Amino acid sequence: MRDKPPNLTRIPSETLKNFAAECLQSMKLEKEDAIVIADSLIQADLWGHPSHGIMRLFWYGARIASGATQISKEPEWELDAGGLAVLNGQDGIGQSVAKKAMHSAIDRAKQHGISAVCVRNSGHFGTAMYYTKMAADAGCIGFISSNASPSMAPWGGVEKLVGNNPWSWSAPAGSFPCFMLDIANSAVARGKLYHARATDKPISEGWALDKDGYGTINPADGIAGQILPIAGHKGYAISMAMDVLSGILSASQFGSSITGPYQKEGISGVGHLVIVIDIAKCRPIDEFNADMESLIKSIKSSKTAPTQSEIFYPGELEARNHERISQAGIELSEDVRAQLQIGAEQLGIKTPFI
């Protein structure tokens, strides 16, 4: 029997989380802030969304290093009026600001039944359902939206003015892992266009426009042009609505005034809206959970299409990935390992992998 070579590409999630937190603390972040960034990144990897995982560590790091993300100011309550509140993130760490807003919204909902927290001057917070799951775990329905740096044209236009402005709703689901919806309003991640170009394949209709504003299935033309919203004009309209809720209602930045997490410099300007409803105030939570189980069972036990072996409800695949990847460790590509190595070296920190 041959010895297997040591598999250095799969790292236990706790090891990676500690590594990420150590890097961030060495950048002078408070321990609590370091842990929330680290945890939210690792959670994305565990859910099977590596695009929002640890590969982003030093993207956030670069903005902290440049001072674009402020680490020395505390978020401040500008309005604290029972069910409704406004939180000024003071250009701080999006993950910490959003977590504080969600925790507060949950407390407010437990007291008033329904709550909203408008967040201004926040930063890119990563995966939206990381926050709404907190509400679901507390027996509530949770909503969060954020605006984002412009990545798409308005429907019928060619200038990048509209962000993919993510939004999420989550709810408990009885004995099932919780129901989690997490939507970005672009038809496709930009990375898929790069991948298609690299593998010399056409892209799907409805993914991209070329630089002149014509639909294209050529990935290179799409890269030179821009990504389309989900569901055509509907996705454009949804993205605009999320900008109104997140940026304008909170008196934060909006439209083309947002700086994205890929830029080292420049204040982010993003805003969020958090809404939480305490389910037990509306109806007994056991009955709610029983209905959720019944809905999920009816869908999962229905006949599958010939191309599918199983039907999933929103959030189920993430829960399954979480279980599998928690056991197996997080797989990092050579590329990501190299990026993390460079970032860690600059901080004098050893990576937990070679």
Added chain:
Amino acid sequence: MRDKPPNLTRIPSETLKNFAAECLQSMKLEKEDAIVIADSLIQADLWGHPSHGIMRLFWYGARIASGATQISKEPEWELDAGGLAVLNGQDGIGQSVAKKAMHSAIDRAKQHGISAVCVRNSGHFGTAMYYTKMAADAGCIGFISSNASPSMAPWGGVEKLVGNNPWSWSAPAGSFPCFMLDIANSAVARGKLYHARATDKPISEGWALDKDGYGTINPADGIAGQILPIAGHKGYAISMAMDVLSGILSASQFGSSITGPYQKEGISGVGHLVIVIDIAKCRPIDEFNADMESLIKSIKSSKTAPTQSEIFYPGELEARNHERISQAGIELSEDVRAQLQIGAEQLGIKTPFI
């Protein structure tokens, strides 16, 4: 100069609204209920959405006549707890129940900053933004969702278990007509498949599955199969979320237990969720409006794609249609006129057209 023949297909909107209300009152509806159904139908026609307009009058009428829609019971508050409330529609008229819920949610938001009204045992309410516009007109941001009778399969399945579960957000927009988002989660209205079959044209990819669960561009196969959600699995997930918010949170019916407005018999069972935020509690309304104008202007003044002459923001086309059709009258096809004539005759009412 030849005399033009009298144009009997374009009827002033007020005339049609009065006709609709007269028909409904002769079916023993209270005047107020008759007017809200009539007004919401005519409003859909004025916004340029005839599929939700007066052509539906006797679909609602048939459900009233059969007793599936109860007209003698008042909606009842089951919870009245400040910002949060639960309204039991008592299987009544969806339009009246939803209007009552929205009006109450606006009052509650004016007092508490944020409000939610969960609505159970309601009926099909027509166009979602008819209600959220009420919030926008009151200086608020308004949300409404409803579940609906099953029309789509869960993603990866072939059985009709998921409704198109519409949802809407509206907001004031300063000197512009208000911002209105109104989403149904199906890729296409079923009528478009019938139209394609009649005109012998293929349908777009992503619109429908055939009866075995394979994607199809043949309209007849799509009619025998089913409509797909918007944006693939994302639309399925959004539809499920709206069912959770509308049907399960309110303790109404959900999933495949909803009866649609096209059925004469059977209690509807739909629920809604209404959320309202009073903008002035979050920031000065003038500043909100100025930012809305600035966002809209930046989008409308941006470069158009070669295939487009103008860029619209959500709700703008509806406002423009409203102005035009208010002047010109509502155009009714021969088909719709014939349907209205039959319904009116049974009530002994004369149509205001031949």
